Amino acid sequence: MRREDAARPAADVRGKNAQDRWREAVKIRQEWLEYGLSTDPADRQTTERSLTAIYARMSRPRPRFVWADSPAQAIPLVAGLPTLDEMYRQIWDPRAPGRSRVASDLAMIASRLRGALSAGVDYIDPELAPARMGKTGERWPELPPLEALRAGVPLVVILHRGVHTALHRSLAHGFRSPVKATLTARGPVPVCWYGQQDAGWIAYYDVLHRLGMAHYDPPQLDHLGNWAAVARSCGWWWPGEEVCVVVERPDRIRTEAVPRAWHDEVRLARDGVRYRDGWQPQAA
Numbered sequence: 001m002r003r004e005d006a007a008r009p010a011a012d013v014r015g016k017n018a019q020d021r022w023r024e025a026v027k028i029r030q031e032w033l034e035y036g037l038s039t040d041p042a043d044r045q046t047t048e049r050s051l052t053a054i055y056a057r058m059s060r061p062r063p064r065f066v067w068a069d070s071p072a073q074a075i076p077l078v079a080g081l082p083t084l085d086e087m088y089r090q091i092w093d094p095r096a097p098g099r100s101r102v103a104s105d106l107a108m109i110a111s112r113l114r115g116a117l118s119a120g121v122d123y124i125d126p127e128l129a130p131a132r133m134g135k136t137g138e139r140w141p142e143l144p145p146l147e148a149l150r151a152g153v154p155l156v157v158i159l160h161r162g163v164h165t166a167l168h169r170s171l172a173h174g175f176r177s178p179v180k181a182t183l184t185a186r187g188p189v190p191v192c193w194y195g196q197q198d199a200g201w202i203a204y205y206d207v208l209h210r211l212g213m214a215h216y217d218p219p220q221l222d223h224l225g226n227w228a229a230v231a232r233s234c235g236w237w238w239p240g241e242e243v244c245v246v247v248e249r250p251d252r253i254r255t256e257a258v259p260r261a262w263h264d265e266v267r268l269a270r271d272g273v274r275y276r277d278g279w280q281p282q283a284a
């Protein structure tokens with residue numbers, strides 16, 4: 001049985017042309033954008049169940065979960081966890097010192113999952129290598145999606161640009177980067193994952209699966225389903241050996257459209273985010 005929060009099954013797309021599939025993809029992208037910008041209270045039960053499953057994939061027991069109302073409130077709770085530089089040292093040198101190796105192990109299993117999902121794509125996945133035109137080796141032209149289809153740009157290339165890249169621009173560049181800038185103004189903070197703002201890569205593989213353009217093994221679907229459930233359920237999270245600190249979603253997010261964007265990208269408006277404890281990042 002598949003859990004209700006797992007990656008959804010592929011839609012019946014038999015007989016649908018590339019334009020029809022693109023329109024389906026836009027609807028799915030909008031679903032994930034709404035999750036990425038949700039201000040609903042976190043679904044703590046789903047979050048903790050799914051993170052426990054991700055910990056199990058690292059052969060770790062269920063951690064103790066501590067919830068914070070904002071990333072700023074979480075920072076004192078994650079003291080001692082590795083920064084990004086320390087995590088990379090742990091990945092490349094197993095003997096490197098560090099009180100927690102969960103972050104480096106998590107980065108590796110997430111990378112392996114994405115590699116396995118890319119291998120299940122029915123075409124050359126642009127996530128693995130830039131897609132190029134025939135024998136010329138030139139990149140496919142950057143065009144609005146329907147115009148790109150008419151110009152012969154492969155649908156998988158358009159989906160990568162219009163789902164993965166577009167959501168990354170909205171949720172990473174448009175949201176988490178300005179929020180994180182406030183946190184790191186006084187120095188590096190421990191590495192974390194971004195819950196709802198990690199939706200870009202999850203949505204991309206979800207779209208390919210639901211459009212029948214990729215086929216994943218049941219264990220891969222289950223693993224993707226755990227990441228999807230976390231992205232649908234909570235904000236940022238810091239994994240530790242015994243404690244996992246998870247942040248509630250903001251209680252206010254205001255965005256504005258990115259000018260001249262082709263894929264409905266957005267960014268935070270001025271003072272556009274406020275967390276449940278009242279914290280508002282200055283950079284936002």
